[in-house]
Amino acid sequence: MGGLNLPSFELRKIKQIHLIACGTSYHAALIGKYIIEDMARIPVHAEYASEYRYRNPIIPEDTLVFVISQSGETADTLAAMREAKAKGARVLGITNVVGSTVARESDGGAYIHAGSEIGVASTKAFTSQVTILTLLGIFIGRMNHISNVQGVEYIRELENIPQKSGRHPASE
Numbered sequence: 176m177g178g179l180n181l182p183s184f185e186l187r188k189i190k191q192i193h194l195i196a197c198g199t200s201y202h203a204a205l206i207g208k209y210i211i212e213d214m215a216r217i218p219v220h221a222e223y224a225s226e227y228r229y230r231n232p233i234i235p236e237d238t239l240v241f242v243i244s245q246s247g248e249t250a251d252t253l254a255a256m257r258e259a260k261a262k263g264a265r266v267l268g269i270t271n272v273v274g275s276t277v278a279r280e281s282d283g284g285a286y287i288h289a290g291s292e293i294g295v296a297s298t299k300a301f302t303s304q305v306t307i308l309t310l311l312g313i314f315i316g317r318m319n320h321i322s323n324v325q326g327v328e329y330i331r332e333l334e335n336i337p338q339k340s341g342r343h344p345a346s347e
Contacts, residue, residue, distance in 0.1 A: 179267055180283030181239075187318055189239045192219045193264075195227050195255045196243035199297040200269075200304060204243055207308030214316035214329075224255040232258070240264045241284070241311075245292065245300040247275020256280065269307050271300055285311075309333060 179186075192211060194204035204221040211219045222232075224242070228251060234240065242256040247270035256277065259266050268281035271289050278284065287303035309329070317326045 178283055178285050181265070181267070183318065186239075186315060188237055189217060189315070190235070190237035191239075192217055193227075193232070193234070193238060193240045193259070194219060194221045194243060194308075195224050195240060195252060195259070196221075197224045197249050197251050199301050200243040200245055200249075200252070203301050203304035203308065204241075206305050207243075207311070210305075210309050211312040211315065214312035214321055215318075216320050217315065222255075224249065224251040228255040228258045232262070234259060234262045234264045236263065238264060240266045241269055242266060242277055242281065243269045243304055244275075244277050245271050245287075245289075245297055245304075247272040247277035253277065253280070269304060271303070306333060 194207055196204045201221065201223055208219040208221040211217065240259040242252050244252045247268065253276055256266050256268070257280070260280075266281050268277040268284035269287060270277045270284065271287045272278065273286060278286070285307050287300060287307055289299040289303040292300060310333075313321065313326050313329050317323070321329075
C-alpha cells in the first residue's frame, strides 16, 4: 500500500471513503464497501461514476476518494475523479495500467497488476480490485480496530485463495 502517498496520521483522520467506478469496477467497489466498513469501521459509499459527477456530491474534508478503473481511462470515472479533486478531495486511484490517466492525475493509489484482459468479462481485474480493497480494509483496520493477529489471519486467508479455488499459480 506504499503507493497511497498518505501518511498514517492522515489516514487516521479519515471519517468516510467514497469508492467511485463504472461497470465491473463498480461491482468490486460494492464488495469493497462491505469489507472496508467491516474491517476499518469507516462509512463507505460505493458510487457509479456517471452519477457521481453530475450530482454535485458533498465531500467533507475528512473524506478519502478512491477511483477504480481497470484501464485507468474510463471517461465517466475520469470526470468523477476531476470533480472530486475540484472540490478539494484527496483522490487515490486503483488501476491496472501504469501511466494511465487515473495513475497520472490521482494523488496516489495502487496498481492491481492483473495483466491484460483477454475477453469482455473482467475477471482478473475484478478479483484483483477486490483484493486491493481487502488489503486497504486490513491496512486501515489495523490502525484502530483489528489486532495484529487478526490482520495476519486475513493476509494468510488471502494468500490461500489460489489453493482454495483449485488454482495453483506455481503449476500454471
